[in-house]
Amino acid sequence: MAFDPATLKFNDQGLVPVIAQAEGTGEVLMLAWMNAAAITRTLETGRVTYWSRSRQAFWVKGESSGHTQELVDLRVDCDRDCLLAIVQQTGPACHTNRRSCFYTSVTGEEERELMAPMVE
Amino acid sequence: MAFDPATLKFNDQGLVPVIAQAEGTGEVLMLAWMNAAAITRTLETGRVTYWSRSRQAFWVKGESSGHTQELVDLRVDCDRDCLLAIVQQTGPACHTNRRSCFYTSVTGEEERELMAPMVE
Numbered sequence: 263m264a265f266d267p268a269t270l271k272f273n274d275q276g277l278v279p280v281i282a283q284a285e286g287t288g289e290v291l292m293l294a295w296m297n298a299a300a301i302t303r304t305l306e307t308g309r310v311t312y313w314s315r316s317r318q319a320f321w322v323k324g325e326s327s328g329h330t331q332e333l334v335d336l337r338v339d340c341d342r343d344c345l346l347a348i349v350q351q352t353g354p355a356c357h358t359n360r361r362s363c364f365y366t367s368v369t370g371e372e373e374r375e376l377m378a379p380m381v382e
Numbered sequence: 383m384a385f386d387p388a389t390l391k392f393n394d395q396g397l398v399p400v401i402a403q404a405e406g407t408g409e410v411l412m413l414a415w416m417n418a419a420a421i422t423r424t425l426e427t428g429r430v431t432y433w434s435r436s437r438q439a440f441w442v443k444g445e446s447s448g449h450t451q452e453l454v455d456l457r458v459d460c461d462r463d464c465l466l467a468i469v470q471q472t473g474p475a476c477h478t479n480r481r482s483c484f485y486t487s488v489t490g491e492e493e494r495e496l497m498a499p500m501v502e
Binding site: 264265281283288289290292293333335336337338339340341344346356357363364365366368369371372373376 | 399407408409412457480487489493
């Protein structure tokens with residue numbers, strides 16, 4: 263059947279979490295949120311578009327920074343309450359200019375940074 | 383500094399989303415939730431322990447199924463409101479017996495299953 267975003271289980275704010283993963287490397291880049299309209303926009307445009315909880319507005323990833331995410335594949339999980347976006351990431355995904363937002367390991371005795379900001 | 387779960391930004395239910403990723407393959411396996419106590423248990427035991435929102439109880443992954451997740455590394459994102467757990471997954475991560483919960487692609491004209499249940 264064709265995918266209908268209305269079949270997802272949204273939280274009480276009408277959102278689902280979306281994991282962005284880099285095609286090829288498999289690196290997990292970030293987690294953000296989409297509402298049904300953002301999912302539709304993402305699928306229609308091929309440009310990953312989140313819903314900004316702080317701004318309460320669509321957030322076309324990279325629109326101001328140029329660090330866009332082109333959609334390669336969108337996957338839904340077994341519970342239909344979470345999405346995985348496989349993307350072609352241009353430049354860093356993180357606002358700190360690191361490739362991934364998950365650059366800090368907390369399993370050692372001290373927090374440890376795993377990657378430096380990218381130089382453009 | 384040593385990691386203190388209290389420094390995370392939990393949602394209004396006291397939870398943060400946790401992405402589980404397979405060491406080696408980089409496959410994204412699932413997304414679940416932890417509260418501060420589940421994070422502490424995960425770090426202390428090395429056995430990934432979520433908080434079950436449906437049961438309102440600790441959920442030691444694989445405790446009943448045997449499909450455990452051994453923690454390799456735990457990472458926090460730039461906003462400190464999401465975790466990435468790198469794990470050694472035993473057997474399938476998904477309750478449907480698939481390796482990953484994200485086995486359904488929704489980008490085509492129809493939803494499409496990308497992997498079959500594992501045979502044990």
